[in-house]
Amino acid sequence: MSEARYIVVDWGTSNFRAFLVDAESGACLEERRADAGIKALSQSEFPHYLARQVAGWRESEATPIYLSGMVGAKRGWAEAPQLSLPVTLDELARHCLPAPGLDNAFIVPGVKWLEADGDGVVDVMRGEEVQLFGARALSSAEARWFCVPGTHSKWAELEGDTLVRFSTFMTGELYHAVRYHTLPGEPARDDAPFDDSAFDQGLARGGAEEGVLHALFEARSRHLYTGLAAEQVGSFLSGVLIGSEVATMRARLPHGATVCLIGSSQLTPLYERALTRADLRFESVASDDATRAGIKSLIASSARRD
Numbered sequence: 001m002s003e004a005r006y007i008v009v010d011w012g013t014s015n016f017r018a019f020l021v022d023a024e025s026g027a028c029l030e031e032r033r034a035d036a037g038i039k040a041l042s043q044s045e046f047p048h049y050l051a052r053q054v055a056g057w058r059e060s061e062a063t064p065i066y067l068s069g070m071v072g073a074k075r076g077w078a079e080a081p082q083l084s085l086p087v088t089l090d091e092l093a094r095h096c097l098p099a100p101g102l103d104n105a106f107i108v109p110g111v112k113w114l115e116a117d118g119d120g121v122v123d124v125m126r127g128e129e130v131q132l133f134g135a136r137a138l139s140s141a142e143a144r145w146f147c148v149p150g151t152h153s154k155w156a157e158l159e160g161d162t163l164v165r166f167s168t169f170m171t172g173e174l175y176h177a178v179r180y181h182t183l184p185g186e187p188a189r190d191d192a193p194f195d196d197s198a199f200d201q202g203l204a205r206g207g208a209e210e211g212v213l214h215a216l217f218e219a220r221s222r223h224l225y226t227g228l229a230a231e232q233v234g235s236f237l238s239g240v241l242i243g244s245e246v247a248t249m250r251a252r253l254p255h256g257a258t259v260c261l262i263g264s265s266q267l268t269p270l271y272e273r274a275l276t277r278a279d280l281r282f283e284s285v286a287s288d289d290a291t292r293a294g295i296k297s298l299i300a301s302s303a304r305r306d
Helices: 045-055 091-095 129-136 171-181 194-208 212-225 230-252 270-278 285-305
Strands: 005-011 016-022 028-034 066-067 082-084 105-107 112-113 122-125 143-147 153-159 162-169 258-263 281-286
Touching: 005 285, 028 285, 045 171, 066 285, 082 105, 091 129, 091 230, 112 129, 112 162, 122 162, 129 143, 129 153, 129 162, 129 258, 129 281, 129 285, 153 171, 194 212, 194 230, 194 270, 194 281, 258 270, 258 285, 270 281, 281 285
Parallel strands: 005 066, 066 105, 082 112, 143 258, 258 281
Antiparallel strands: 005 016, 016 028, 112 122, 143 153, 153 162
């Protein structure tokens, strides 16, 4: 195996994704996925688990491994720093943490936003910073606002090669909580196909003046009195939460802004629908492509510095 390759790992709370990448072209040569996120492993198991997952990709320790995501959290393999805004790609590269127990493996740091005033913004991210810089490299010159949908969706602004601000929305986690643990979500316990009309109703109500807390309860009211079927409730709730998230950001974005959407095949169509309804311009980048492009840019930054 040529050593002109490297390995990219996106390791979150619930999922593991690894990519073998050609160092010259940045092309993905092979990928592997597993459901063993960080919560499934004890700290001592991380190096051994990773070695098994990339078996056959690494004939020698000269092949580097770059890890991003919750693997760098305190509850993960080892706690990597979270750098304060504003953050550049060069700073991420300088602060990569050697992964204990495995040679030539590095954990990419996260990012935090702590305003000086204790009543101001406090926010954190791990993993999305790599995707943001990767999407910046892949997107048009017009894009400076980025959205990363997920359990904890991130919206961020980049000025050139600098991440200057971001906001987290608990959209995915709240959707699961409301659907499976509240009265309005009770009819949606069973799996049901996506319903675009119910989702559009939710989008409209998510941005209404009564606010998202009222809109979520409407899942019950509409189910009782306006014909929202049990199999439509889940789509309605999804629309409410995504609609509220997009409406909040729509009010912040400058007129004519282009949003770069960094998403999965499951979430991207929903956010594209919401952004279209909000009359926002957007372009889409696959999250895996953004992760690989981010690490490629980080490696290039390290090479320039050396």
